[in-house]
Amino acid sequence: MGWRQAMAVALYGPGGFFVRADGGPAGHFRTSVHASPLFGRALLRLVERIDEALGRPARFDIVDVGAGRGELLETLRGLIGGEFAGRVRLVGVELAPRPERLDAAIEWRAEMPEEIAGLLVATEWLDNVPLDAADLDDHGRLRKVLVDPVSGDETLGELVDAADRFWLERWWPEAGRVEIGWPRDSAWAEAVQRVRRGCALAVDYGHRKEARPVGGTLTGYRGGRQVRPVPDGSCDVTAHVAIDSVAGAAGTAYEIVTQREALKALGVDGGRPSLDLAREDPAEYLRRLSAAGAGAELIEPGGLGGHWWLLHTIGIDARGSMLG
Template sequence: MRAALYGSDGFFVRDHAGPAGHFRTSVHASPLFAGALLRLLGRVDDALGRPESVDLVDVGAGRGELLTTMLAMLPAGLAERVRPVAVEVAPRPPGLDPRISWRRDIPEDVTGLLVATEWLDNVPIDVVETDEHGELRKVLVDRHTGVETLGAPADAADRFWLDRWWPGPGRIEVGWPRDAAWADAAGSVRRGVALCVDYGHRRDERPVLGTLTGYREGRQVTPIPDGSCDVTAHVAVDSAATAAGLPYEMVSQRKALKALGIDGARPPLDLARTDPAAYLRALAAAGSAAELIDPNGLGAHWWLWHEIGVSIRGTMQP
Protein backbone atom coordinates (compact mmCIF):
# COMPACT_ATOMS: atom_id res chain seq x y z
CA MET A 1 0.00 0.00 0.00
CA ARG A 2 2.84 2.39 0.79
CA ALA A 3 4.56 1.74 -2.52
CA ALA A 4 1.27 1.90 -4.44
CA LEU A 5 0.37 5.30 -3.01
CA TYR A 6 3.68 7.02 -2.28
CA GLY A 7 6.40 5.16 -4.19
CA SER A 8 8.27 6.71 -7.12
CA ASP A 9 5.37 5.77 -9.42
CA GLY A 10 2.68 5.80 -6.74
CA PHE A 11 -0.86 7.05 -7.15
CA PHE A 12 -0.34 10.31 -5.26
CA VAL A 13 3.01 11.05 -6.90
CA ARG A 14 2.16 10.50 -10.55
CA ASP A 15 1.78 13.55 -12.78
CA HIS A 16 -1.99 13.54 -13.23
CA ALA A 17 -4.92 15.70 -12.21
CA GLY A 18 -4.40 14.73 -8.59
CA PRO A 19 -6.96 13.21 -6.25
CA ALA A 20 -9.72 15.47 -7.64
CA GLY A 21 -9.58 13.51 -10.89
CA HIS A 22 -10.46 10.25 -9.14
CA PHE A 23 -12.69 10.89 -6.14
CA ARG A 24 -14.80 13.66 -4.65
CA THR A 25 -14.00 15.09 -1.22
CA SER A 26 -15.61 17.94 0.69
CA VAL A 27 -12.82 20.20 -0.59
CA HIS A 28 -13.78 19.46 -4.19
CA ALA A 29 -17.54 19.44 -3.59
CA SER A 30 -17.99 23.13 -2.79
CA PRO A 31 -16.11 26.28 -1.77
CA LEU A 32 -18.57 26.40 1.13
CA PHE A 33 -16.33 23.86 2.87
CA ALA A 34 -13.32 26.15 2.58
CA GLY A 35 -15.48 29.01 3.83
CA ALA A 36 -16.45 27.01 6.91
CA LEU A 37 -12.80 26.23 7.65
CA LEU A 38 -11.99 29.90 7.20
CA ARG A 39 -14.54 30.73 9.90
CA LEU A 40 -12.93 28.10 12.09
CA LEU A 41 -9.52 29.66 11.42
CA GLY A 42 -10.95 33.01 12.48
CA ARG A 43 -12.09 31.52 15.78
CA VAL A 44 -8.69 29.96 16.33
CA ASP A 45 -7.04 33.29 15.53
CA ASP A 46 -9.27 35.05 18.07
CA ALA A 47 -8.48 32.41 20.70
CA LEU A 48 -4.76 32.92 20.04
CA GLY A 49 -5.12 36.66 20.59
CA ARG A 50 -4.56 37.51 16.90
CA PRO A 51 -0.80 36.95 16.83
CA GLU A 52 1.61 38.54 14.38
CA SER A 53 1.45 35.41 12.24
CA VAL A 54 -0.89 32.41 12.21
CA ASP A 55 -0.14 29.08 10.52
CA LEU A 56 -2.62 27.36 8.22
CA VAL A 57 -1.32 23.86 7.48
CA ASP A 58 -3.09 21.51 5.06
CA VAL A 59 -1.85 17.91 5.43
CA GLY A 60 -2.50 15.82 2.33
CA ALA A 61 -3.04 18.95 0.28
CA GLY A 62 -3.64 17.30 -3.09
CA ARG A 63 -2.93 20.03 -5.59
CA GLY A 64 -3.46 22.87 -3.13
CA GLU A 65 -7.16 23.34 -3.83
CA LEU A 66 -8.22 23.99 -0.24
CA LEU A 67 -5.53 26.55 0.53
CA THR A 68 -6.06 28.29 -2.81
CA THR A 69 -9.77 28.71 -2.12
CA MET A 70 -9.24 29.83 1.47
CA LEU A 71 -6.62 32.41 0.45
CA ALA A 72 -9.08 33.92 -2.01
CA MET A 73 -11.59 34.38 0.83
CA LEU A 74 -9.31 35.74 3.56
CA PRO A 75 -10.67 38.92 5.16
CA ALA A 76 -8.61 42.03 5.76
CA GLY A 77 -6.76 41.82 9.02
CA LEU A 78 -6.08 38.12 8.59
CA ALA A 79 -4.81 37.91 5.01
CA GLU A 80 -1.50 39.60 5.79
CA ARG A 81 -0.85 37.39 8.85
CA VAL A 82 -1.67 33.90 7.54
CA ARG A 83 1.19 31.56 6.62
CA PRO A 84 -0.29 28.81 4.39
CA VAL A 85 1.62 25.52 4.22
CA ALA A 86 0.73 22.57 1.98
CA VAL A 87 2.05 19.14 3.03
CA GLU A 88 2.06 16.70 0.11
CA VAL A 89 4.36 14.08 -1.44
CA ALA A 90 3.60 15.14 -5.01
CA PRO A 91 5.68 17.93 -6.61
CA ARG A 92 4.49 21.50 -6.27
CA PRO A 93 1.85 22.21 -8.95
CA PRO A 94 2.77 24.83 -11.54
CA GLY A 95 1.02 28.14 -11.09
CA LEU A 96 0.24 27.62 -7.41
CA ASP A 97 -0.16 30.82 -5.39
CA PRO A 98 3.39 31.80 -4.35
CA ARG A 99 2.18 32.55 -0.83
CA ILE A 100 1.70 28.80 -0.27
CA SER A 101 4.73 26.98 1.10
CA TRP A 102 4.99 23.42 -0.32
CA ARG A 103 6.73 20.63 1.60
CA ARG A 104 6.70 16.86 2.12
CA ASP A 105 6.81 16.88 5.91
CA ILE A 106 4.67 18.49 8.59
CA PRO A 107 6.19 21.62 10.17
CA GLU A 108 7.44 21.04 13.70
CA ASP A 109 6.16 24.22 15.33
CA VAL A 110 2.62 25.20 14.30
CA THR A 111 0.71 28.08 15.83
CA GLY A 112 -2.71 28.21 14.26
CA LEU A 113 -4.82 25.59 12.47
CA LEU A 114 -3.62 22.25 11.12
CA VAL A 115 -6.16 20.48 8.89
CA ALA A 116 -6.01 16.94 7.51
CA THR A 117 -8.95 16.31 5.17
CA GLU A 118 -9.18 12.69 4.04
CA TRP A 119 -5.51 12.11 4.76
CA LEU A 120 -5.54 9.41 7.45
CA ASP A 121 -7.57 7.05 5.25
CA ASN A 122 -4.55 6.94 2.94
CA VAL A 123 -1.94 6.32 5.63
CA PRO A 124 -0.77 2.76 4.75
CA ILE A 125 -1.96 -0.09 6.94
CA ASP A 126 -1.91 -3.87 7.04
CA VAL A 127 -5.05 -5.98 6.85
CA VAL A 128 -5.43 -9.19 8.84
CA GLU A 129 -8.04 -11.90 8.48
CA THR A 130 -9.15 -14.85 10.58
CA ASP A 131 -8.19 -18.17 8.95
CA GLU A 132 -10.02 -21.51 9.25
CA HIS A 133 -8.26 -22.20 12.53
CA GLY A 134 -9.33 -18.91 14.09
CA GLU A 135 -5.86 -17.36 13.80
CA LEU A 136 -5.36 -13.79 12.58
CA ARG A 137 -3.00 -13.69 9.62
CA LYS A 138 -1.84 -10.88 7.36
CA VAL A 139 -3.54 -10.50 4.00
CA LEU A 140 -1.10 -10.43 1.08
CA VAL A 141 -2.11 -9.05 -2.32
CA ASP A 142 -0.45 -9.70 -5.66
CA ARG A 143 0.15 -6.21 -7.05
CA HIS A 144 -0.37 -7.39 -10.64
CA THR A 145 -3.46 -9.58 -10.34
CA GLY A 146 -5.05 -8.50 -7.08
CA VAL A 147 -5.22 -12.12 -5.90
CA GLU A 148 -5.19 -12.38 -2.10
CA THR A 149 -3.51 -14.99 0.07
CA LEU A 150 -2.98 -15.26 3.82
CA GLY A 151 0.56 -14.81 5.05
CA ALA A 152 2.25 -14.70 8.43
CA PRO A 153 0.32 -14.37 11.70
CA ALA A 154 -0.41 -10.89 12.97
CA ASP A 155 2.61 -9.58 14.84
CA ALA A 156 2.80 -8.35 18.43
CA ALA A 157 2.16 -4.67 17.60
CA ASP A 158 -0.89 -5.63 15.57
CA ARG A 159 -2.28 -7.85 18.33
CA PHE A 160 -1.74 -5.20 20.98
CA TRP A 161 -3.80 -2.74 18.95
CA LEU A 162 -6.42 -5.32 17.96
CA ASP A 163 -7.08 -6.40 21.54
CA ARG A 164 -8.07 -2.88 22.50
CA TRP A 165 -9.60 -1.43 19.37
CA TRP A 166 -10.88 -4.15 17.04
CA PRO A 167 -11.41 -7.45 18.89
CA GLY A 168 -13.15 -10.42 17.36
CA PRO A 169 -12.88 -12.46 14.15
CA GLY A 170 -13.26 -11.15 10.63
CA ARG A 171 -11.30 -8.96 8.26
CA ILE A 172 -9.57 -6.19 10.18
CA GLU A 173 -7.70 -3.05 9.12
CA VAL A 174 -4.92 -2.53 11.64
CA GLY A 175 -5.02 1.12 12.65
CA TRP A 176 -1.95 1.77 14.78
CA PRO A 177 0.11 3.31 11.91
CA ARG A 178 -2.62 5.91 11.54
CA ASP A 179 -2.65 6.50 15.28
CA ALA A 180 1.07 7.21 15.13
CA ALA A 181 0.69 9.49 12.09
CA TRP A 182 -2.07 11.52 13.69
CA ALA A 183 -0.24 11.75 17.04
CA ASP A 184 2.78 13.17 15.19
CA ALA A 185 0.63 15.64 13.24
CA ALA A 186 -1.32 16.86 16.27
CA GLY A 187 1.90 16.98 18.29
CA SER A 188 3.32 19.55 15.88
CA VAL A 189 0.76 22.13 17.04
CA ARG A 190 2.21 24.22 19.86
CA ARG A 191 -0.84 26.47 20.19
CA GLY A 192 -4.02 26.20 18.16
CA VAL A 193 -6.17 23.41 16.76
CA ALA A 194 -5.39 20.13 14.98
CA LEU A 195 -8.38 18.97 12.92
CA CYS A 196 -8.85 15.62 11.16
CA VAL A 197 -11.78 15.26 8.75
CA ASP A 198 -12.30 11.71 7.49
CA TYR A 199 -14.70 8.85 7.12
CA GLY A 200 -14.40 6.28 9.84
CA HIS A 201 -15.94 4.15 12.57
CA ARG A 202 -15.79 3.56 16.31
CA ARG A 203 -15.16 0.40 18.32
CA ASP A 204 -18.82 -0.58 18.66
CA GLU A 205 -19.45 -0.29 14.91
CA ARG A 206 -16.41 -1.86 13.26
CA PRO A 207 -17.34 -3.47 9.90
CA VAL A 208 -16.92 -7.25 9.95
CA LEU A 209 -15.55 -7.34 6.40
CA GLY A 210 -13.52 -4.14 6.63
CA THR A 211 -13.68 -1.18 4.26
CA LEU A 212 -10.56 -1.42 2.07
CA THR A 213 -11.37 -0.31 -1.47
CA GLY A 214 -9.99 1.54 -4.49
CA TYR A 215 -11.00 4.53 -6.63
CA ARG A 216 -10.06 5.43 -10.17
CA GLU A 217 -11.57 8.17 -12.34
CA GLY A 218 -14.62 8.53 -10.12
CA ARG A 219 -15.40 4.82 -9.91
CA GLN A 220 -14.96 2.36 -7.10
CA VAL A 221 -12.57 -0.41 -8.18
CA THR A 222 -10.75 -3.43 -6.76
CA PRO A 223 -7.93 -2.06 -4.57
CA ILE A 224 -5.01 -3.56 -6.49
CA PRO A 225 -1.83 -1.91 -5.11
CA ASP A 226 -0.13 -1.25 -8.45
CA GLY A 227 -0.17 2.55 -8.31
CA SER A 228 -3.02 2.93 -10.80
CA CYS A 229 -5.74 3.66 -8.24
CA ASP A 230 -6.35 5.09 -4.81
CA VAL A 231 -6.21 2.47 -2.05
CA THR A 232 -8.13 3.57 1.01
CA ALA A 233 -9.84 2.31 4.15
CA HIS A 234 -11.97 4.01 6.78
CA VAL A 235 -10.28 5.31 9.93
CA ALA A 236 -10.69 3.93 13.46
CA VAL A 237 -11.34 7.48 14.64
CA ASP A 238 -11.69 6.71 18.34
CA SER A 239 -8.28 5.02 18.35
CA ALA A 240 -6.65 7.95 16.53
CA ALA A 241 -8.29 10.40 18.93
CA THR A 242 -6.89 8.63 21.97
CA ALA A 243 -3.43 8.12 20.49
CA ALA A 244 -2.72 11.83 20.31
CA GLY A 245 -2.71 12.01 24.11
CA LEU A 246 -4.61 15.31 24.03
CA PRO A 247 -8.14 16.36 24.99
CA TYR A 248 -10.36 15.97 21.96
CA GLU A 249 -13.80 16.56 20.54
CA MET A 250 -15.37 14.36 17.88
CA VAL A 251 -18.59 15.10 15.99
CA SER A 252 -20.07 14.40 12.58
CA GLN A 253 -19.30 16.76 9.73
CA ARG A 254 -23.00 17.53 9.57
CA LYS A 255 -22.97 18.87 13.13
CA ALA A 256 -19.64 20.67 12.73
CA LEU A 257 -20.62 22.47 9.53
CA LYS A 258 -23.96 23.51 10.96
CA ALA A 259 -22.05 25.07 13.86
CA LEU A 260 -20.01 26.96 11.26
CA GLY A 261 -23.04 28.35 9.46
CA ILE A 262 -23.80 25.74 6.78
CA ASP A 263 -27.37 24.44 7.12
CA GLY A 264 -28.53 23.64 3.56
CA ALA A 265 -31.77 25.57 4.02
CA ARG A 266 -33.57 26.56 0.82
CA PRO A 267 -33.95 30.29 0.19
CA PRO A 268 -37.42 31.80 0.73
CA LEU A 269 -39.70 31.68 -2.31
CA ASP A 270 -40.37 35.40 -1.97
CA LEU A 271 -36.80 35.98 -3.12
CA ALA A 272 -37.62 34.26 -6.42
CA ARG A 273 -40.21 36.93 -7.09
CA THR A 274 -38.17 39.93 -5.96
CA ASP A 275 -34.71 38.89 -7.21
CA PRO A 276 -34.75 35.74 -9.39
CA ALA A 277 -30.98 35.78 -10.01
CA ALA A 278 -30.22 35.97 -6.29
CA TYR A 279 -32.72 33.19 -5.67
CA LEU A 280 -30.98 30.90 -8.17
CA ARG A 281 -27.58 31.63 -6.59
CA ALA A 282 -28.95 30.92 -3.13
CA LEU A 283 -30.61 27.75 -4.36
CA ALA A 284 -27.33 26.50 -5.86
CA ALA A 285 -25.53 27.26 -2.59
CA ALA A 286 -28.21 25.38 -0.66
CA GLY A 287 -27.69 22.37 -2.91
CA SER A 288 -23.95 22.43 -2.31
CA ALA A 289 -24.49 22.81 1.42
CA ALA A 290 -26.92 19.89 1.42
CA GLU A 291 -24.24 17.67 -0.16
CA LEU A 292 -21.70 18.64 2.49
CA ILE A 293 -24.05 17.85 5.39
CA ASP A 294 -25.85 14.83 3.90
CA PRO A 295 -25.93 12.29 6.78
CA ASN A 296 -25.62 9.47 4.25
CA GLY A 297 -22.69 11.05 2.44
CA LEU A 298 -20.08 13.68 3.26
CA GLY A 299 -22.02 14.76 6.32
CA ALA A 300 -21.22 11.40 7.92
CA HIS A 301 -17.50 12.16 7.99
CA TRP A 302 -15.98 12.60 11.42
CA TRP A 303 -14.45 15.85 12.62
CA LEU A 304 -11.83 15.08 15.25
CA TRP A 305 -10.06 18.04 16.75
CA HIS A 306 -7.65 18.82 19.55
CA GLU A 307 -7.35 22.23 21.16
CA ILE A 308 -3.82 23.02 22.30
CA GLY A 309 -3.46 26.07 24.50
CA VAL A 310 -6.74 27.57 23.26
CA SER A 311 -10.46 26.99 23.72
CA ILE A 312 -12.93 27.13 20.83
CA ARG A 313 -15.24 24.34 21.98
CA GLY A 314 -18.01 26.70 23.03
CA THR A 315 -18.06 28.22 19.55
CA MET A 316 -18.66 24.83 17.85
CA GLN A 317 -22.26 24.39 19.00
CA PRO A 318 -24.96 24.75 16.30
Protein backbone atom coordinates in the same frame (compact mmCIF):
# COMPACT_ATOMS: atom_id res chain seq x y z
CA MET B 1 3.67 -8.41 0.44
CA GLY B 2 1.43 -7.14 3.24
CA TRP B 3 -1.17 -4.47 2.55
CA ARG B 4 0.73 -1.80 4.48
CA GLN B 5 3.80 -2.13 2.27
CA ALA B 6 1.69 -2.52 -0.87
CA MET B 7 -0.28 0.65 -0.12
CA ALA B 8 2.88 2.63 0.60
CA VAL B 9 4.37 1.72 -2.77
CA ALA B 10 1.14 2.05 -4.74
CA LEU B 11 0.23 5.45 -3.31
CA TYR B 12 3.55 7.13 -2.56
CA GLY B 13 6.31 5.19 -4.32
CA PRO B 14 7.79 6.17 -7.71
CA GLY B 15 4.87 6.66 -10.08
CA GLY B 16 2.43 6.13 -7.19
CA PHE B 17 -1.15 7.32 -7.31
CA PHE B 18 -0.61 10.45 -5.20
CA VAL B 19 2.72 11.54 -6.62
CA ARG B 20 2.03 11.24 -10.34
CA ALA B 21 2.19 14.45 -12.32
CA ASP B 22 -1.32 14.05 -13.77
CA GLY B 23 -4.52 15.75 -12.68
CA GLY B 24 -4.30 14.50 -9.12
CA PRO B 25 -6.88 12.95 -6.81
CA ALA B 26 -9.68 15.35 -7.84
CA GLY B 27 -9.98 13.47 -11.13
CA HIS B 28 -10.73 10.19 -9.36
CA PHE B 29 -12.90 10.93 -6.32
CA ARG B 30 -14.91 13.78 -4.86
CA THR B 31 -14.09 15.17 -1.44
CA SER B 32 -15.68 17.98 0.53
CA VAL B 33 -12.89 20.28 -0.63
CA HIS B 34 -13.75 19.60 -4.27
CA ALA B 35 -17.52 19.66 -3.75
CA SER B 36 -17.97 23.33 -2.87
CA PRO B 37 -16.18 26.47 -1.65
CA LEU B 38 -18.75 26.42 1.17
CA PHE B 39 -16.47 23.91 2.88
CA GLY B 40 -13.60 26.42 2.78
CA ARG B 41 -15.85 29.21 4.06
CA ALA B 42 -16.96 27.07 6.99
CA LEU B 43 -13.36 26.17 7.74
CA LEU B 44 -12.47 29.86 7.71
CA ARG B 45 -15.10 30.47 10.40
CA LEU B 46 -13.34 27.87 12.53
CA VAL B 47 -10.00 29.55 11.78
CA GLU B 48 -11.41 32.87 12.95
CA ARG B 49 -12.51 31.29 16.24
CA ILE B 50 -9.07 29.80 16.77
CA ASP B 51 -7.40 33.10 15.90
CA GLU B 52 -9.50 34.87 18.51
CA ALA B 53 -8.70 32.19 21.13
CA LEU B 54 -5.00 32.64 20.39
CA GLY B 55 -5.24 36.40 20.89
CA ARG B 56 -4.72 37.22 17.19
CA PRO B 57 -1.01 36.35 16.99
CA ALA B 58 1.44 38.02 14.62
CA ARG B 59 1.53 34.82 12.56
CA PHE B 60 -1.25 32.27 12.15
CA ASP B 61 -0.35 28.99 10.41
CA ILE B 62 -2.82 27.02 8.31
CA VAL B 63 -1.11 23.74 7.43
CA ASP B 64 -2.94 21.36 5.09
CA VAL B 65 -1.58 17.79 5.33
CA GLY B 66 -2.30 15.70 2.27
CA ALA B 67 -2.99 18.89 0.36
CA GLY B 68 -3.73 17.23 -3.00
CA ARG B 69 -3.11 19.94 -5.56
CA GLY B 70 -3.68 22.80 -3.10
CA GLU B 71 -7.41 23.22 -3.71
CA LEU B 72 -8.36 23.97 -0.10
CA LEU B 73 -5.50 26.41 0.40
CA GLU B 74 -6.36 28.19 -2.85
CA THR B 75 -9.95 28.57 -1.64
CA LEU B 76 -8.83 29.95 1.72
CA ARG B 77 -6.35 32.28 0.02
CA GLY B 78 -9.22 33.78 -1.97
CA LEU B 79 -11.44 34.18 1.10
CA ILE B 80 -8.95 35.65 3.59
CA GLY B 81 -8.77 39.40 3.55
CA GLY B 82 -8.08 42.45 5.70
CA GLU B 83 -5.35 42.48 8.30
CA PHE B 84 -5.58 38.72 8.74
CA ALA B 85 -4.19 38.21 5.24
CA GLY B 86 -0.97 39.80 6.42
CA ARG B 87 -0.66 37.44 9.39
CA VAL B 88 -1.60 34.09 7.88
CA ARG B 89 0.88 31.53 6.54
CA LEU B 90 -0.58 28.91 4.20
CA VAL B 91 1.38 25.66 3.94
CA GLY B 92 0.61 22.62 1.81
CA VAL B 93 2.19 19.31 2.87
CA GLU B 94 2.24 16.82 0.02
CA LEU B 95 4.66 14.39 -1.62
CA ALA B 96 3.54 15.38 -5.11
CA PRO B 97 5.48 18.21 -6.83
CA ARG B 98 4.28 21.76 -6.33
CA PRO B 99 1.40 22.47 -8.74
CA GLU B 100 2.49 24.79 -11.53
CA ARG B 101 -0.28 27.37 -11.09
CA LEU B 102 -0.42 27.36 -7.30
CA ASP B 103 -0.57 30.82 -5.74
CA ALA B 104 2.94 32.00 -4.91
CA ALA B 105 1.81 32.93 -1.40
CA ILE B 106 1.22 29.24 -0.57
CA GLU B 107 4.24 27.34 0.74
CA TRP B 108 4.65 23.78 -0.55
CA ARG B 109 6.70 21.11 1.19
CA ALA B 110 7.03 17.34 1.64
CA GLU B 111 7.34 17.42 5.44
CA MET B 112 5.24 19.09 8.11
CA PRO B 113 6.68 22.19 9.78
CA GLU B 114 8.36 21.46 13.10
CA GLU B 115 6.17 23.98 14.94
CA ILE B 116 2.66 25.14 14.10
CA ALA B 117 0.67 27.92 15.76
CA GLY B 118 -2.83 28.00 14.29
CA LEU B 119 -4.59 25.15 12.51
CA LEU B 120 -3.33 21.84 11.20
CA VAL B 121 -5.97 20.31 8.93
CA ALA B 122 -6.05 16.90 7.26
CA THR B 123 -9.03 16.23 5.00
CA GLU B 124 -9.15 12.61 3.87
CA TRP B 125 -5.48 12.04 4.63
CA LEU B 126 -5.65 9.39 7.34
CA ASP B 127 -7.64 6.98 5.16
CA ASN B 128 -4.58 6.82 2.88
CA VAL B 129 -2.04 6.18 5.64
CA PRO B 130 -1.01 2.59 4.83
CA LEU B 131 -2.13 -0.21 7.14
CA ASP B 132 -2.23 -3.99 7.23
CA ALA B 133 -5.26 -6.24 7.08
CA ALA B 134 -5.59 -9.58 8.85
CA ASP B 135 -7.98 -12.51 8.65
CA LEU B 136 -8.62 -15.84 10.35
CA ASP B 137 -7.03 -19.00 9.04
CA ASP B 138 -8.70 -22.42 9.17
CA HIS B 139 -7.61 -22.80 12.79
CA GLY B 140 -9.08 -19.49 13.94
CA ARG B 141 -5.73 -17.67 14.13
CA LEU B 142 -5.32 -14.15 12.86
CA ARG B 143 -2.80 -13.87 10.03
CA LYS B 144 -1.63 -10.93 7.93
CA VAL B 145 -3.32 -10.66 4.56
CA LEU B 146 -0.78 -10.66 1.71
CA VAL B 147 -1.57 -9.12 -1.67
CA ASP B 148 -0.10 -9.47 -5.14
CA PRO B 149 0.67 -5.89 -6.26
CA VAL B 150 -0.17 -6.65 -9.89
CA SER B 151 -3.23 -8.87 -9.71
CA GLY B 152 -4.59 -7.81 -6.32
CA ASP B 153 -5.05 -11.47 -5.35
CA GLU B 154 -4.81 -12.16 -1.63
CA THR B 155 -3.37 -14.95 0.51
CA LEU B 156 -2.69 -15.36 4.21
CA GLY B 157 0.81 -14.88 5.59
CA GLU B 158 2.40 -14.86 9.03
CA LEU B 159 0.55 -14.53 12.32
CA VAL B 160 -0.09 -10.98 13.49
CA ASP B 161 2.65 -9.72 15.81
CA ALA B 162 2.44 -8.42 19.38
CA ALA B 163 1.88 -4.78 18.40
CA ASP B 164 -0.93 -5.75 16.08
CA ARG B 165 -2.56 -7.97 18.71
CA PHE B 166 -2.32 -5.22 21.34
CA TRP B 167 -4.11 -2.73 19.09
CA LEU B 168 -6.73 -5.24 17.93
CA GLU B 169 -7.60 -6.38 21.45
CA ARG B 170 -8.30 -2.79 22.44
CA TRP B 171 -9.84 -1.35 19.31
CA TRP B 172 -11.11 -4.11 16.99
CA PRO B 173 -11.72 -7.23 19.09
CA GLU B 174 -14.29 -8.85 16.78
CA ALA B 175 -13.13 -11.97 14.96
CA GLY B 176 -12.91 -12.06 11.20
CA ARG B 177 -11.25 -9.76 8.71
CA VAL B 178 -9.86 -6.66 10.41
CA GLU B 179 -7.77 -3.59 9.54
CA ILE B 180 -4.91 -2.81 11.91
CA GLY B 181 -5.06 0.91 12.57
CA TRP B 182 -2.10 1.68 14.80
CA PRO B 183 -0.04 3.20 11.92
CA ARG B 184 -2.77 5.85 11.56
CA ASP B 185 -2.67 6.47 15.32
CA SER B 186 1.10 7.02 15.14
CA ALA B 187 0.87 9.28 12.08
CA TRP B 188 -1.82 11.48 13.62
CA ALA B 189 -0.13 11.66 17.03
CA GLU B 190 3.07 12.83 15.35
CA ALA B 191 1.15 15.44 13.36
CA VAL B 192 -0.68 16.78 16.40
CA GLN B 193 2.60 17.08 18.32
CA ARG B 194 3.72 19.70 15.79
CA VAL B 195 0.93 22.03 16.94
CA ARG B 196 2.32 24.16 19.77
CA ARG B 197 -0.81 26.31 20.12
CA GLY B 198 -4.06 26.05 18.25
CA CYS B 199 -6.03 23.15 16.81
CA ALA B 200 -5.57 20.01 14.76
CA LEU B 201 -8.49 18.85 12.62
CA ALA B 202 -8.90 15.52 10.84
CA VAL B 203 -11.85 15.10 8.48
CA ASP B 204 -12.38 11.59 7.21
CA TYR B 205 -14.80 8.74 6.76
CA GLY B 206 -14.49 6.19 9.50
CA HIS B 207 -16.05 4.15 12.28
CA ARG B 208 -16.07 3.71 16.04
CA LYS B 209 -15.53 0.62 18.17
CA GLU B 210 -19.22 -0.08 18.67
CA ALA B 211 -19.77 -0.21 14.92
CA ARG B 212 -16.66 -1.65 13.27
CA PRO B 213 -17.55 -2.83 9.75
CA VAL B 214 -17.72 -6.59 9.28
CA GLY B 215 -15.15 -7.63 6.70
CA GLY B 216 -13.29 -4.32 6.73
CA THR B 217 -13.43 -1.39 4.32
CA LEU B 218 -10.34 -1.67 2.10
CA THR B 219 -11.28 -0.55 -1.41
CA GLY B 220 -10.13 1.41 -4.46
CA TYR B 221 -11.28 4.42 -6.48
CA ARG B 222 -10.51 5.31 -10.06
CA GLY B 223 -12.17 7.82 -12.37
CA GLY B 224 -14.97 8.55 -9.93
CA ARG B 225 -15.90 4.89 -9.41
CA GLN B 226 -15.29 2.38 -6.69
CA VAL B 227 -13.05 -0.41 -7.98
CA ARG B 228 -11.23 -3.49 -6.72
CA PRO B 229 -8.21 -2.34 -4.64
CA VAL B 230 -5.29 -3.45 -6.80
CA PRO B 231 -2.12 -1.82 -5.41
CA ASP B 232 -0.43 -1.19 -8.76
CA GLY B 233 -0.54 2.64 -8.60
CA SER B 234 -3.48 2.95 -10.98
CA CYS B 235 -6.10 3.69 -8.32
CA ASP B 236 -6.56 5.16 -4.88
CA VAL B 237 -6.32 2.44 -2.23
CA THR B 238 -8.09 3.46 0.94
CA ALA B 239 -9.68 2.17 4.14
CA HIS B 240 -11.96 3.85 6.64
CA VAL B 241 -10.42 5.31 9.80
CA ALA B 242 -10.89 3.97 13.33
CA ILE B 243 -11.57 7.52 14.45
CA ASP B 244 -11.83 6.80 18.18
CA SER B 245 -8.46 5.06 18.21
CA VAL B 246 -6.84 7.92 16.31
CA ALA B 247 -8.38 10.46 18.69
CA GLY B 248 -7.05 8.79 21.81
CA ALA B 249 -3.53 8.39 20.45
CA ALA B 250 -2.80 12.13 20.28
CA GLY B 251 -2.98 12.67 24.06
CA THR B 252 -4.78 16.03 23.94
CA ALA B 253 -8.32 17.28 24.49
CA TYR B 254 -10.58 16.53 21.55
CA GLU B 255 -14.13 16.41 20.28
CA ILE B 256 -15.61 14.15 17.61
CA VAL B 257 -18.70 15.15 15.65
CA THR B 258 -20.10 14.33 12.25
CA GLN B 259 -19.43 16.69 9.37
CA ARG B 260 -23.14 17.43 9.28
CA GLU B 261 -23.01 18.64 12.89
CA ALA B 262 -19.78 20.56 12.37
CA LEU B 263 -20.81 22.37 9.21
CA LYS B 264 -24.24 23.29 10.52
CA ALA B 265 -22.50 24.80 13.57
CA LEU B 266 -20.27 26.74 11.17
CA GLY B 267 -23.14 28.15 9.13
CA VAL B 268 -23.80 25.59 6.38
CA ASP B 269 -27.43 24.44 6.45
CA GLY B 270 -28.39 23.43 2.91
CA GLY B 271 -31.79 25.11 3.28
CA ARG B 272 -33.59 26.36 0.16
CA PRO B 273 -34.18 30.11 -0.16
CA SER B 274 -37.69 31.51 0.15
CA LEU B 275 -39.82 31.51 -2.99
CA ASP B 276 -40.59 35.16 -2.22
CA LEU B 277 -36.97 35.92 -3.11
CA ALA B 278 -37.52 34.35 -6.54
CA ARG B 279 -40.12 37.01 -7.28
CA GLU B 280 -38.18 39.88 -5.72
CA ASP B 281 -34.67 39.09 -7.00
CA PRO B 282 -34.52 36.07 -9.37
CA ALA B 283 -30.73 36.26 -9.82
CA GLU B 284 -30.10 36.24 -6.07
CA TYR B 285 -32.61 33.40 -5.67
CA LEU B 286 -30.70 31.28 -8.19
CA ARG B 287 -27.40 32.05 -6.47
CA ARG B 288 -28.74 31.01 -3.08
CA LEU B 289 -30.44 27.95 -4.57
CA SER B 290 -27.12 26.82 -6.02
CA ALA B 291 -25.42 27.36 -2.66
CA ALA B 292 -28.18 25.42 -0.93
CA GLY B 293 -27.62 22.47 -3.25
CA ALA B 294 -23.88 22.49 -2.54
CA GLY B 295 -24.53 22.82 1.18
CA ALA B 296 -26.97 19.93 1.13
CA GLU B 297 -24.33 17.72 -0.48
CA LEU B 298 -21.80 18.62 2.22
CA ILE B 299 -24.16 17.75 5.09
CA GLU B 300 -26.00 14.76 3.60
CA PRO B 301 -25.88 12.13 6.40
CA GLY B 302 -25.44 9.23 3.98
CA GLY B 303 -22.64 10.98 2.09
CA LEU B 304 -20.12 13.67 2.93
CA GLY B 305 -22.13 14.73 5.98
CA GLY B 306 -21.42 11.35 7.53
CA HIS B 307 -17.68 12.00 7.67
CA TRP B 308 -16.13 12.49 11.09
CA TRP B 309 -14.55 15.70 12.31
CA LEU B 310 -11.90 15.08 14.97
CA LEU B 311 -10.75 18.37 16.50
CA HIS B 312 -7.95 18.67 19.07
CA THR B 313 -7.25 21.86 21.02
CA ILE B 314 -3.68 22.48 22.14
CA GLY B 315 -2.37 25.22 24.42
CA ILE B 316 -5.48 27.41 24.33
CA ASP B 317 -8.54 27.95 26.47
CA ALA B 318 -11.31 27.06 24.04
CA ARG B 319 -14.04 27.91 26.61
CA GLY B 320 -16.39 25.28 25.30
CA SER B 321 -16.64 23.62 21.94
CA MET B 322 -14.84 25.30 19.04
CA LEU B 323 -17.54 23.78 16.83
CA GLY B 324 -20.47 24.88 18.96
